[in-house]
Amino acid sequence: MQMADASYTLPDAQGHFGPYGGIFVAETLIPALEELRQAYEDCRQDPAFQAEFEYELKHYVGRPSPVYHAQRWSREVGGAQIYLKREDLNHTGAHKVNNCIGQAMLARRMGKPRVIAETGAGQHGVATATVAARYGMQCVVYMGSEDVRRQAANVYRMKLLGAEVVPVESGSKTLKDALNEAMRDWVTHVADTFYIIGTVAGPHPYPAMVRDFQCVIGRECIQQMPELAGRQPDYVVACVGGGSNAMGIFHPYIPYADVRLIGVEAAGDGLASGRHAASLSAGRPGVLHGNRTYLLQNEDGQIIETHSISAGLDYPGVGPEHAWLKDSGRAEYVGVTDDEALQAFHDLCRFEGIIPALESSHALAHAARLARTLPSDRIILVNLSGRGDKDMHTVAEKSGIQF
């Protein structure tokens, strides 16, 4: 296996990935971000912190999550072999918890008794509420009121865990508006509050920090694939909303030049329809939520409302490192529509007995599309980033079924 570009060290000291990333926030937040950057830097170099993080991932989350060869589905699809990284088996049912544990440990170390979070599908909110309960922290989760409606089960889950869920009524009432509201809370309560961002976006150091906490996914794969398949995969495929599960599996593979990295965005009703959430495929660079990255915006620079069947991908921006990986050509990004994702959702249920999250179903759909074009000795590794229990309601509604 060829190792190229082992020198990849982004971001730079100011948080830039080439022209992307950075710190684009009001002055009120600058000192808080600086405090966070320093605290995070200390933790990165503290073996005791890293050992505790590993302990928590092993005993609380249940890591390492297995890699599974989806043999029956691969046969059914015809072509390449599809392997699944089973992040859906983590405690709380998705990859989100990896990052939440890291940030909650950091909050505790910084002496912040209150944590806040934004959430789209509710997975990050649930993971944050879970970890807040585990560490005895006060927890407030901001969630667009449209998402509160779409993800009622997760809202109840957060409340069971002791979190306060605040529905956000402004703007498009989805993830981006929840993020705005969480930022406002943080500005107002910066002294005692830690903002646990759930994805690899936002002002520096969040994109790098969230990536680092999620990289356990890719590091495990690099160990597991040779054991299971005899070698590293030819392709790594992951869905991209903000992009944390994709960055977590991509980043450790960046030096492996023979491994192609493919991010799958939500193409909603199709890229031509204008109703989608594919920032990298159909957006332009701009500034939102503290960083420069690809954004879905109109010609005036106003952020436009996005659409995806999966709340977790329904976001008009994307992590700045993905923007950089796209421009540099190290990763490629494609779109999968609502209908294609739903088909993959049903297929995985029926052929493998695994109910995937609708977000992850986008990655599965592209893997199937790709597998058909390849010989049977090729290997595609898909990050199955979450389980689909939370999506029962959406899928049933789409099939005309009422509970």
Next chain:
Amino acid sequence: MSKIQARFARLQAAGRKALIPFITAGDPSPTATVPLMQALVDGGADIIELGVPFSDPMADGPTIQRASERALAAGMNLRRVLEIVTEFRARDRDTPVVLMGYANPIEAMGVDRFVAGAAAAGVDGVLVVDYPPQECEAFAARLKDAAIDPIFLLAPTTSEQRMREVGRFGSGYIYYVSLTGVTGAGHLDHSQVAARIPAIREAVGMPVGVGFGIRDAASAMRIGEIADAVVIGSRIIEEIERAGEAAAPARVQALIREIREALDSLSPEAP
């Protein structure tokens, strides 16, 4: 000397404080804005901060966000904001106008096109909320080349070293946000603000305006006692909301006049 600097010099010579009201361009409609700007001047405004509406105004509270949403729904955009400034300039050549907004609409227009358009329209200062100095050195330099003052924010949490940095990049005045919070928030710790102003003025070497949390003549006067300029925003937007488009100019003018008179009562030459 820029128009903003000249204005502060004149006020300081007279021992008076600057009154800087904020309204959102295009709220509640594109045609409402020039009459409102005129009303602000007639009421006694020294500098007008004109908000450029943005879909995701992260640093603003609910009042200014609502104004932004109304303006966008009425079809406002950055190009039309510049047209509004041009129209206002045809009637008023003296009152400095500062555009206040977020980075993305400017980047979507293109920085060069924006700076040229703003200069041609007669814009005197630009404050981009989510452009901290370290991300906009080149932008600030381009503004200065076009004789436009780059205005920056300082917060209660800003370090002394950073203040000096902001003082290097900025010109015109510094906008000290007196609360660690969003625009329109209710409380204001007056003694905390008072304690910091002299050090800020010393560090940045230019006049200090204080905003966030100023609601009426009384709170404006307390700030006027310690700062060089008083910025008032959300309270005016609320007045416009309550009055409706037709009655808004008169109501806003009355509000500004009341604050103007209160501020002028602080000046040594006051009757």
